[in-house]
Amino acid sequence: MRQREVYRAGAGSGCTSVLLLLSKVLRGDGRGQQAEADVLVVAISSPLAFSLVFVSTTLAFPVLAWQQRVLVLQMALRAEQRVGQPVLPGDVLLTPLKDREQEDEQDGARLALRVPSPTRLRVTCGPGLRRQGGSLLVTRSGILRHRAPSLYWVDSQQKRYVPVKGDHVIGIVTAKSGDVFKVDVGGSEQASLSYLAFEGATKRNRPNVQVGDLVYGQFVVANKDMEPELVCIDSCGRAVGMGVFGHEGLLFKVSLGLVRKLLVPQGEIIQELGKIYPFEIVIGMNGRIWVKAKTTQRTLIVANILEACEHMTAEQRKQAFAKFSDNMM
Amino acid sequence: MREPPLSNCEKSFLLKAIREGKRLDGRETYDYRNIKISFGTDYGCCIVELGRTRVLGQVSCELVPPKVNRPTEGIIFFNLELSPMASPAFELGRQSELLIKLNRLLERCLRNSKCIDTESLCVVAGEKVWQVRVDLHLLNHEGNIIDAASIAAIVALSHFRRHDVSIQGDEVTVYTPEEREPVPLSIHHMPICVSFAFFQQGTYLLVDPSDREERVLDGMLVIAMNKHREICTIQSSGGIMLLKEQVLRCSKIAGVKVTEITELIQKALENDKKIRKEGGKCGFVESMPQQWITAFKVEKAPVDVTDVEEKAEGILSRAEPPAEAVSKPVLWATGTAQIGEGLESSWRDMEEEEGQVEDEDDEGAIDDPTLAVTQNIEMEDISGKEEKKSDVDVVVLSDSEEEEVIILEPEESRIHTRSKHPADSSATKTTAGKKKRKKKFAL
Amino acid sequence: MERDCCLRVFACEQNLLSRPDGSASFLQGDTSVLAGIYGPAEVKVSKEIFDKATLEVILKPKIGLPAVQEKNQEQIIRNTCEAVVLTTLHPRTSITIVLQVVSDAGSLLACCLNAACMGLLDAGLPMKSLFCGVTCALDFEGGITLDPTDKQEKESRALLTFAIDSVEKKVLTITSKGSYSIEELQQCIATSQKAAEKLFQFYRDSVSRKYSKS
Numbered sequence: 001m002r003q004r005e006v007y008r009a010g011a012g013s014g015c016t017s018v019l020l021l022l023s024k025v026l027r028g029d030g031r032g033q034q035a036e037a038d039v040l041v042v043a044i045s046s047p048l049a050f051s052l053v054f055v056s057t058t059l060a061f062p063v064l065a066w067q068q069r070v071l072v073l074q075m076a077l078r079a080e081q082r083v084g085q086p087v088l089p090g091d092v093l094l095t096p097l098k099d100r101e102q103e104d105e106q107d108g109a110r111l112a113l114r115v116p117s118p119t120r121l122r123v124t125c126g127p128g129l130r131r132q133g134g135s136l137l138v139t140r141s142g143i144l145r146h147r148a149p150s151l152y153w154v155d156s157q158q159k160r161y162v163p164v165k166g167d168h169v170i171g172i173v174t175a176k177s178g179d180v181f182k183v184d185v186g187g188s189e190q191a192s193l194s195y196l197a198f199e200g201a202t203k204r205n206r207p208n209v210q211v212g213d214l215v216y217g218q219f220v221v222a223n224k225d226m227e228p229e230l231v232c233i234d235s236c237g238r239a240v241g242m243g244v245f246g247h248e249g250l251l252f253k254v255s256l257g258l259v260r261k262l263l264v265p266q267g268e269i270i271q272e273l274g275k276i277y278p279f280e281i282v283i284g285m286n287g288r289i290w291v292k293a294k295t296t297q298r299t300l301i302v303a304n305i306l307e308a309c310e311h312m313t314a315e316q317r318k319q320a321f322a323k324f325s326d327n328m329m
Numbered sequence: 330m331r332e333p334p335l336s337n338c339e340k341s342f343l344l345k346a347i348r349e350g351k352r353l354d355g356r357e358t359y360d361y362r363n364i365k366i367s368f369g370t371d372y373g374c375c376i377v378e379l380g381r382t383r384v385l386g387q388v389s390c391e392l393v394p395p396k397v398n399r400p401t402e403g404i405i406f407f408n409l410e411l412s413p414m415a416s417p418a419f420e421l422g423r424q425s426e427l428l429i430k431l432n433r434l435l436e437r438c439l440r441n442s443k444c445i446d447t448e449s450l451c452v453v454a455g456e457k458v459w460q461v462r463v464d465l466h467l468l469n470h471e472g473n474i475i476d477a478a479s480i481a482a483i484v485a486l487s488h489f490r491r492h493d494v495s496i497q498g499d500e501v502t503v504y505t506p507e508e509r510e511p512v513p514l515s516i517h518h519m520p521i522c523v524s525f526a527f528f529q530q531g532t533y534l535l536v537d538p539s540d541r542e543e544r545v546l547d548g549m550l551v552i553a554m555n556k557h558r559e560i561c562t563i564q565s566s567g568g569i570m571l572l573k574e575q576v577l578r579c580s581k582i583a584g585v586k587v588t589e590i591t592e593l594i595q596k597a598l599e600n601d602k603k604i605r606k607e608g609g610k611c612g613f614v615e616s617m618p619q620q621w622i623t624a625f626k627v628e629k630a631p632v633d634v635t636d637v638e639e640k641a642e643g644i645l646s647r648a649e650p651p652a653e654a655v656s657k658p659v660l661w662a663t664g665t666a667q668i669g670e671g672l673e674s675s676w677r678d679m680e681e682e683e684g685q686v687e688d689e690d691d692e693g694a695i696d697d698p699t700l701a702v703t704q705n706i707e708m709e710d711i712s713g714k715e716e717k718k719s720d721v722d723v724v725v726l727s728d729s730e731e732e733e734v735i736i737l738e739p740e741e742s743r744i745h746t747r748s749k750h751p752a753d754s755s756a757t758k759t760t761a762g763k764k765k766r767k768k769k770f771a772l
Numbered sequence: 773m774e775r776d777c778c779l780r781v782f783a784c785e786q787n788l789l790s791r792p793d794g795s796a797s798f799l800q801g802d803t804s805v806l807a808g809i810y811g812p813a814e815v816k817v818s819k820e821i822f823d824k825a826t827l828e829v830i831l832k833p834k835i836g837l838p839a840v841q842e843k844n845q846e847q848i849i850r851n852t853c854e855a856v857v858l859t860t861l862h863p864r865t866s867i868t869i870v871l872q873v874v875s876d877a878g879s880l881l882a883c884c885l886n887a888a889c890m891g892l893l894d895a896g897l898p899m900k901s902l903f904c905g906v907t908c909a910l911d912f913e914g915g916i917t918l919d920p921t922d923k924q925e926k927e928s929r930a931l932l933t934f935a936i937d938s939v940e941k942k943v944l945t946i947t948s949k950g951s952y953s954i955e956e957l958q959q960c961i962a963t964s965q966k967a968a969e970k971l972f973q974f975y976r977d978s979v980s981r982k983y984s985k986s
Contacts, residue, residue, distance in 0.1 A: 086980045089856075089893070090901030090938045128898075130858075139858060139898040141979045143986060157986070158896035160793040162812060162862070172336045184334050188812045188865035212337035224863055246338040248345075250353075257986065290338070296346050300353065311622070313985045330814050330866070369875045370802040374834075376874070381790045385806075385874060389835045412832055414808030414870035416791050421830055464835050466872055468806060469789040613874060614783050614799050622985060625978035626783035626799075630970045632918060634777040634963050641958035 079123075079136060083146040087154060093129075093136040093144070126153020157257035161186040161286035163222035168242070170251070170284030171230060173213045181209055183217070183230055186253075186286045193217060197231035199239035207244065214246040214290065216282055245282060249292030250299050256287045258310045269309055272321050273302060276328055330417035335544050343545050347533050353541065354380070359582055361537045364590065366484055366597040367616035372511065373489030376613070377481040380539065381471040383415075384478050386485035387464045390492075392503070395451070395458040403450020404460040407435050409478050415470040431475055434564060435465075438479055438520050438553040442561035445486065446515040452494050452501060459491060461514065472540035475551055479522035484594055487516055488601070520561040521590050523583040525550040531569050536582060550576070552583040556591040779919045779967055784886075784978050786894045792870075794895020798887035800919060802877035805884050807891035811867030819866065824859040830870045831884065845881055849888055852935040852945045858898040867897060878921040879907035881933045881947070886971065893979065902938035904971040906964035907931065910952050916963050932960050936968040938975075 079093035087093070125131060128140035129152055138144075142156030161169070163185060171183035171191060180192045193215065198207040209215070217230035232242040262269055262283055270281065279293035279302050289306060293299045305324070309317060343353070350358060362380030369375065373388030395402060409432050411419040419425075439445070450459040463485060465478050490511035493504045526538035526546040535542060538549075548567030554560050560580065565571060604611050617624050659667045780801030789795035792808035812825055819826045829850040831842045838846075853869065869891065871884050885905025892899060909920035909928035917924050925931055930950030937944050943961060952960075 086976070086983045088902060088938070088976055088979055089899035092939075128896075130898075137900070139900070140896050141893045141983075142896070143983050155986070156896045157787075157983070158793070160810075160812065160895065172334045174334050186333065188814050188862065210337065212334070212340075214336050214338055224861065246336075248342065249338060250342045251336055251339050261986070296342075296349050296351055299342075300346070300351060300355070303353075304355065311985060330810060330868075369804070370877065371875055374875060383789065385834075385872065387834045410832070412808075412870060412872060413810075413830060413868065414789070414792060414795075414806070414832075414872060417810055417813065462835065466832065466834075468808070468872060469791050471790060612802055613797075613804050614781060614802075617783055617785055617797075617799070621785070622981050623787050624783070624785040625974070625981050626781065627974055627977075629781055630779045630974075632777045632779060632963070632967045632970060634916075634966055637916075637959050637962040637966065640962040641955055644958050644962075645955060 079144070079152060080146070082144045083152075085144060086142065087138045087144045088141050089139050091138040092132065093138065093152070094134075123150040123152060126151060128154025128156060155257065155260070157255050159253075159255050159287065161256060163187045163191065163219050163228040164285070165219050165222040167222070167285040168216065168218050169230070169286040170282060170288040170290060171215050171217060171286075173209055173211050173215060175211060176209075181215075183215060185228070185230070185284075186288065187228065189227060191219070191228040191230045193230040193232070197233055198243055199233050199237065209244055213244050214251065215244050216242050216284065218242060246290050246292070249280065249290050250303050251288060251290045252303050252307065253287050254289060254307060255310060256285070258306075259283055259285060259287055259289070261309070262289075262306070268314070269306075269317065272318075273305060276321075276325050332416065332418040335541070339541065340545050343541060344528065347528050347535065347542075352535070352539075354539065356537075358534065359536045361586060361589075362539075364480065364593055366480075366594065367613060368488060368597075368601045368611060370612035373485050375481060375484045375488055376468075377477055377484060379473060379477040379480070379537070381469055382473060382477045383468040384474070384481040385466040385468055386478075386481035388461060388485045388489040389464070390459050390461045390489075392452065392457050393460045394456060395454075400455035401451045401458075402447040403458040405440050405445060405447065406460060406462045407432065407439065407465070407482065408463065409435055409465040409467070409474075411467050411470070411474075415467040419467075419470070430566070431478065434475055434522070434551060434553075434562065435478060435482060437562040437564075438522055439463075439482055439486075442518075442520045442553065442555075444483070444516055444518050444520050444555070444561070446517060449515045453496065457501060461486075461489075461491075470540060472543050473524050473537050475522050476524050476537060479520070479553065480590060480594065483516075483519045483521065484597070486514060487519070487594070487598055489514055518555040518557065518559070519591055519594065520553045520555050521587045522551050522553045522562075523586050525552070525579050525582075527567070527569055527571070531571055531575060534575070534579070536586065550579055552580055554580070554583045554587045556588050558584045558587075777916070777918050777963065777967075779970060780921070782886075782971075782974060784890050784974070786890060786978065786982055792891075792895075794891050794893070794897070796887055796890035796894050797874070798883055798890055800879055800883045800886070801921060802875055803879055803883045804874040805880070805887040806872045806874050807884075807887040808870045808872075809868065809888075809891040809895040809897070810870075811895065811897060812862035812865035813868070815864060815866035820864050823863050825857075825862040825864075826866045827854050827857060827859060828866060828868045829853065829888070830868065832870070832872045834873045834876070845884065848881065848945055848947055849884055852885060852903060853888060853892070855944050856899045856901055856903050856937065857892065858900060861898050876922065878923070878925050879905075879919050879933075881905060882907040882919070885933075885935050885945075890975065890978075893975070900937075900939075902972060902975055903935050903944055904938070904968050904975070905933060905935050906967045906971070907933045908960040908963055910950070910956055910960070914956060916956075916960060918963060918967050930956075932957070934961065934964045936964055938968075938972045941965045941968060 082091075082093060123136070125136060126145075128138060128142060130137045130139055136152065138154060140154050140156050142154040144152065145155050146152050163169075169185050171185045171193070173181050173193075174184050174190060175182040179196070180194050182190045183193050185191050195201060195206050195209070196203070197217075201207050215230070215232060217232045218234075219228055220231050221227070221229035232239060232244075234240050234242075261267070263285075273279070277293065277298060279291055279298065281292075281302075282290040289303075291299055291302045291306070293302055305320075308320070312320065346352065352358070354362070356362070362382075363378075365378040367376050371387075373386075375386050377384050377386065393404065396404065409428070411425070411428050413419050413421050445461070450461065452458060463482050465481055467474055467478070490506075490513050492506070493509040493512050495502045495504070524537060526535045526542055527533070527548040527550065528535070528546055530547055538546060546567065548565065548569030548571075550571065551562070551564045551566075552560060553562035601611060614626065617626065619626065661667060781799075782801075783799045785797045787795060788797055789808055792810055793813070794809040795807060797804065797806045815826050819828075827850060829846045831846045831849065832838065833842055849869070849871070857867065859867070869888050871887060873880065873884075882905030885903065889903050893902070907919060908931075909917040909924050910930040910932070911917065911927065912929050917928070920928065920931070928950070930948060930952040932946065932948040932952070934943050935945035936942065943964075
């Protein structure tokens with residue numbers, strides 16, 4: 001028995017970059033009912049950048065993980081109860097086993113597999129978590145989030161961006177040096193962007209990029225030890241919305257938490273705003289947002305509303321939007 | 330660190346918006362941002378917020394001899410600092426051009442305008458005067474530093490109280506605040522700076538420019554004025570040509586703004602005075618926005634310390650008692666003395682360990698005789714002084730210096746050793762090996 | 773032995789400055805310190821460390837220029853932060869903690885430590901654990917005063933400031949002035965550990981409040 005399901009959820013305007021890929025591999029062991037392993041692969045652009053989550057119940061199954069830590073937890077408890085609550089650095093989280101079984105029942109359609117030995121559970125740590133022995137150590141303050149079956153991360157409200165591979169960001173070109181552009185992305189180091197990394201660019205046909213221009217690109221190299229590198233094409237050489245943009249319009253900075261809030265799949269904020277009047281928006285994972293509407297006034301309104309969203313609950317936001325669209329009518 | 334760069338799109342958008350008479354934060358052309366003044370518990374301490382630009386002001390004073398050319402005048406000293414906290418572009422202790430410009434402007438605005446009666450700061454003519462020091466720290470830079478700083482300076486000066494002084498004959502008595510109520514400085518008027526930013530060679534004008542507006546402006550005009558509409562300082566920078574009408578218009582606007590700001594300052598000062606008089610709570614804790622989710626406050630928290638003593642005792646009882654110190658100095662030889670046991674030489678420890686390891690590798694159990702041999706060599710090599718020592722029956726040869734002596738020993742000594750202990754050849758072999766190792770240590 | 777074991781009113785405001793990556797103002801009674809944190813940010817080549825972030829602490833006095841005392845305290849705070857911040861996660865970057873004394877009414881170093889920790893929390897820098905600063909004053913009768921005011925500090929025989937971590941409540945830093953016995957030291961440590969629990973609870977509550985809308 002072999003079965004594969006793929007879910008794909010892309011969101012918004014070509015700029016939002018959330019790709020959720022769930023893949024499940026089920027293998028029968030000949031006895032029909034019992035399966036050896038189930039695999040859940042989640043690849044999200046950020047904050048968890050191509051993290052692979054693995055739920056493997058047998059160690060014989062090949063381990064595939066890059067970028068994020070995959071760890072094995074022994075008899076863990078209590079992390080589930082902390083989901084949605086604020087955590088602080090130094091907190092130690094343990095993952096429960098009972099809940100895991102319940103979860104299996106809930107996600108029966110997707111993960112209809114029983115766990116042969118319930119003592120081991122693989123958990124993926126997202127940002128803000130580290131492995132400490134058999135448990136998780138919180139290293140950043142924020143709200144603990146969880147995605148089934150065993151992906152955990154801390155959602156915090158930072159301002160400073162740290163490049164992550166696969167992230168789509170808005171950069172400002174600061175210099176041309178040889179055949180690369182230096183791009184400020186708000187991190188600790190300027191990113192490099194090759195002039196060949198644009199759609200249709202060749203050695204003869206250089207892209208028209210000036211110092212001070214905005215580029216929307218994706219990180220192909222981003223780790224703590226190397227200079228980050230941006231590209232404005234995908235693996236097939238197409239631009240898919242990336243490249244130089246924004247000869248008009250307004251660029252402003254918000255917190256990284258707000259950007260993530262705006263970029264959640266089926267995010268309400270952008271959709272609700274779009275109902276009021278049309279506008280163009282580019283959101284970079286580095287906390288930069290570019291907006292352009294028909295008039296200067298409208299551009300400013302959109303920018304101010306987005307900034308204000310940072311400190312509003314969903315309820316307050318709805319009220320504010322309702323009030324605002326009434327005024328516009 | 331460097332300032333994040335300004336993109337072309339921001340520049341063009343800002344200029345376009347200014348042409349249309351719009352500003353990023355929704356203000357009108359002549360609007361100031363919100364001004365908030367809060368006071369600390371000390372006299373002469375205030376924080377002024379102009380929008381998100383924030384300046385901390387503190388006034389202090391001390392008695393100093395006056396300047397020779399002005400024996401009856403007190404001294405006022407201004408010091409604005411651009412803290413690295415305010416912007417990543419500011420470095421600690423660097424006298425940037427901007428900083429010098431701002432400090433100079435502040436001095437002209439507040440000292441040269443004679444708003445403070447410096448003669449009243451004289452205690453004994455030619456001998457003792459008060460030196461008033463105004464420290465201003467920029468905490469957050471979101472544009473228009475000078476206006477915020479000038480407001481902070483004048484607010485801090487008006488809020489400040491100095492110690493009362495009395496003179497009886499030659500005797501000068503300075504009273505503490507408990508003895509006598511401190512006295513305020515005498516301030517004639519309150520000069521306040523108002524900044525105007527010009528764009529497109531003076532075609533467009535904005536009051537109170539924000540950080541991003543400052544980065545695209547062509548020229549700037551700062552007018553310091555008091556509420557009686559007397560201009561105290563005027564400065565134009567950026568090299569733009571201004572028309573006479575423009576300057577006049579700016580001074581009119583400045584007059585209105587200064588009246589508004591002065592009223593606000595006086596209200597804030599009166600409010601603080603009232604609270605202090607009533608003995609109410611003052612200080613920054615009280616001015617913190619309690620309703621904001623980023624702010625949090627707890628009242629006095631008692632700490633239960635009932636079992637502290639037991640705990641401390643427990644820890645101490647479990648701990649090893651401190652070693653008995655030898656209080657009597659021991660005289661080993663003339664010119665040498667020792668107090669206490671001293672620590673074991675770490676050099677020796679290492680060697681012994683290594684020697685042991687090697688012995689285990691080589692022969693197994695002859696480590697003790699080997700050591701004895703080495704010690705013998707050492708004894709022999711060191712001359713007269715050593716002999717004296719042995720007279721006093723010193724067997725502890727833990728001193729590292731002595732070990733070093735043996736390291737630099739010439740070949741002969743080894744031969745000598747061999748002749749002395751012909752039977753124990755295996756031990757000598759180890760000694761030789763050890764010596765080589767010791768050389769390594771010495772190197 | 774009489775004891776004044778009460779922490780003064782304490783309050784904290786986070787994210788109050790727009791320019792730094794993290795900021796916090798911490799108030800203990802009338803003592804108040806403002807912290808602004810930048811990082812992980814660009815580092816000067818001369819200060820670059822290849823396998824970890826360069827941690828810098830700048831303490832600005834309210835009056836005048838920084839003197840030896842400030843430099844000493846900067847070093848104490850820097851060493852404390854270095855012990856908990858996971859600097860290896862951001863090599864070749866700088867983490868700058870700028871502390872501004874807003875008002876000093878006793879227990880200043882403890883307040884600086886608390887402001888630094890809240891600022892680091894706000895900036896979202898990775899940390900092994902939290903830390904807090906507690907000051908104890910010993911009077912001539914041997915009584916311990918927690919979180920002393922400047923007047924109490926002056927009257928004290930010895931003044932001890934501890935930095936305590938949040939996981940095991942162990943002492944990260946001790947700095948003291950004056951003479952005291954081993955028993956008194958242990959008592960002060962035990963008292964500070966108790967006080968630290970209160971402070972960590974306060975940290976937790978203020979962070980919960982900050983995230984109450986997300």
